[in-house]
Amino acid sequence: MPPALKALAAQLGGWLIAVLLARSGVLPGGLWALLAAQSVGAVTVAAALRSARWWLPIHLCFTPLAVAAQGLGLHPAWYLGAFLLLAAIYWSSFRTQVPLYLSNRDTVQAVAGLLPPDRPVALLDIGSGTGSLLRPLARLRPDCRFKGIESAPAPHLLACLLGRGLTNLDLRRGDFFAQPWSEQDVVYAFLSPVPMAKVWSKACAEMAPGSLLLSNSFAVPGVAPAFTVTLNDRRGTCLYGYHPAGTAPIAVK
Structure with missing residues (x-):
């Protein structure tokens, strides 16, 4: 149901x-x-x-x-306004069961440390929210290309406003399952347990050998990660790393 x-x-x-x-x-x-x-x-x-x-x-x-x-x-307009504001922030969360999560600074540093230091990479954040991961990464690694896809209009608009001037940052609004992942070296997900099986299926079907699927907090069900990184932050964040193609994994520092 x-x-x-x-x-x-x-x-x-x-x-x-x-x-x-x-x-x-x-x-x-x-x-x-x-x-x-x-x-x-x-x-x-x-x-x-x-x-x-x-x-x-x-x-x-x-x-x-x-x-x-x-x-x-209260005037009924206040209730309508509150509903429209919440809808703009959470959008299709009731259907996808993916709430708005924001990646913290410790996560940014951890992800930056997993990127190869000697060559540029393309990283896609699926469900990029306000760009809390991508914006600092784009500043830390100007040689890399960062792309985010977010369905909710309010977080996407805020991300675009805050990310102005970052030429290596591409923010789009839409369904990340409808977008190709084949050109990405790294796909980062901070979603919920519900879509992870579908994320894994799409990653295996589209991502190239040597690529990395990195999931914040939510493991792929039934699949052992290639590595995990546990952060020393307040929520004890764990990053799960997977190599969907199964061969020639991306070098991890």
């Missing part, structure tokens, strides 16, 4: 549970007792449907916050 349908089913199931409990006399009287029952019921249904874990706090808070917001007396 698609994530959006799971979310709808969880909310409707939560209301069904809350109404049944209210009619049976189990719940104490009052609106907030009903809302609490709906929230817990929605979380229970979402867990039963095996929704991603990050959906659970959303279901827990959604209905109580929606009811509380009614008492603020």
Whole structure:
């Protein structure tokens, strides 16, 4: 079942549970007792449907916050504006299950250290977000070519604004699965566990011998990485390195 349908089913199931409990006399009287029952019921249904874990706090808070917001007396335009802003930032996350992750400075230094120092390379960041990885890399290695593909309009626009003047940086908006990876020496991914099998399949089909697939935090299921790099940052970031073509791997410092 698609994530959006799971979310709808969880909310409707939560209301069904809350109404049944209210009619049976189990719940104490009052609106907030009903809302609490709906929230817990929605979380229970979402867990039963095996929704991603990050959906659970959303279901827990959604209905109580929606009811509380009614008492603020805000103009409907504020809700529309908030919806449009979130849509511009997260775009198709509900479908792809890939939230917006930003690569930190430690990751930039680690990736820079994995690039061959004696020759230029082409690196593609799939789901490049605000360009938090590509912009500093483009400054560190002006001899290399860096390309980013991001589907969400707001992060892409911010990346373009912040990356102005970097001639070795190419930022595009679109679906990275629809773009060819064959000309890339390195493909960097900071996505989620959900698309990694598809990422691996595309990398094996298109990337040339000697290329490197580098995944931040999320391993390819069922495939042993050629190497791992664990960073000493707050979240204990782990980089997983794979050689899709299986021969003549790119030299790693």
